[in-house]
Amino acid sequence: MIETLTYMQWAVIVLGALCVGMSKTGVQGIMLMMVPLLAMAFGAKESTGIILPMLCMADIIAVAYYKRIADWKEVAKLLPTAILGFFMAIGVERFVPGGQFRQLMGWTLMLALVVMIGSEVFGKENRWMKKGWYAAIFGLLGGFTTMIGNAAGPVMSVYLLSMRKEKMEYIGINAWFFLVVNLLKVPLQAFVWKNITWESLSLNLLMLPVIGVGAVIGVKIVRLLPEKAFRRFVQVVTILSVLLMIL
Numbered sequence: 001m002i003e004t005l006t007y008m009q010w011a012v013i014v015l016g017a018l019c020v021g022m023s024k025t026g027v028q029g030i031m032l033m034m035v036p037l038l039a040m041a042f043g044a045k046e047s048t049g050i051i052l053p054m055l056c057m058a059d060i061i062a063v064a065y066y067k068r069i070a071d072w073k074e075v076a077k078l079l080p081t082a083i084l085g086f087f088m089a090i091g092v093e094r095f096v097p098g099g100q101f102r103q104l105m106g107w108t109l110m111l112a113l114v115v116m117i118g119s120e121v122f123g124k125e126n127r128w129m130k131k132g133w134y135a136a137i138f139g140l141l142g143g144f145t146t147m148i149g150n151a152a153g154p155v156m157s158v159y160l161l162s163m164r165k166e167k168m169e170y171i172g173i174n175a176w177f178f179l180v181v182n183l184l185k186v187p188l189q190a191f192v193w194k195n196i197t198w199e200s201l202s203l204n205l206l207m208l209p210v211i212g213v214g215a216v217i218g219v220k221i222v223r224l225l226p227e228k229a230f231r232r233f234v235q236v237v238t239i240l241s242v243l244l245m246i247l
Helices: 007-024 030-042 044-066 072-093 098-122 132-149 153-162 167-193 198-206 208-224 227-246
Strands: none
Touching (some): 007 030, 007 208, 044 198, 072 132, 072 153, 072 167
8 A cells, every 4th residue: 555655645644644643632623624635535435444543543642641631421421322323334334335425424524513503503592412312412423423434523522512611621521532432443444344454554653653743733732722712713624624525
């Protein structure tokens, strides 16, 4: 695989590794800009196998840094239906041609975008965010989108923002949730979808230093970014990513 990569593919994978590191240590949403680009450079389904091991590496870095900032009750509420979402995605994939896979990712994110806008408009008035089914729905959607295209970032951001989590707290919850979820996905993608290979893993290892640099940059940026600006950034990046996937 490494020997056959074009200059464009190298540029996309390096930028993707940098964004993975930044997104996992606090610059929420930036990785969404890379999901459609990686899908276009390597193929929608194949790109998920390239991204996932890099996400796991970045998750470990993020958890090491934010290990004391997390609410495990929130993580536990999301995980059961997130796992169910994995298997829903596997079932859907069997009936979706490869050429439509990127569009499926885009429309799934469009749903997350609609929820995000609704949360912004009605968030102060709604009373159902504390209900058990609310977390279950977001867990299911998060599991589905992360399995389809490693694109559950906006789903979790919407959920945690709607729960009025402070910036550092929801970054910590994100770190732990995605570490568990992404590690659980590895055997499914390696043995069911078979899009994680020794060749792709060797490429991931080459990107580890780039991921580390991105993680450091992300930590520094999140310290400077006000919470309101943080929320707006996530919304703008989500809109751009959805347009890139659907158009």
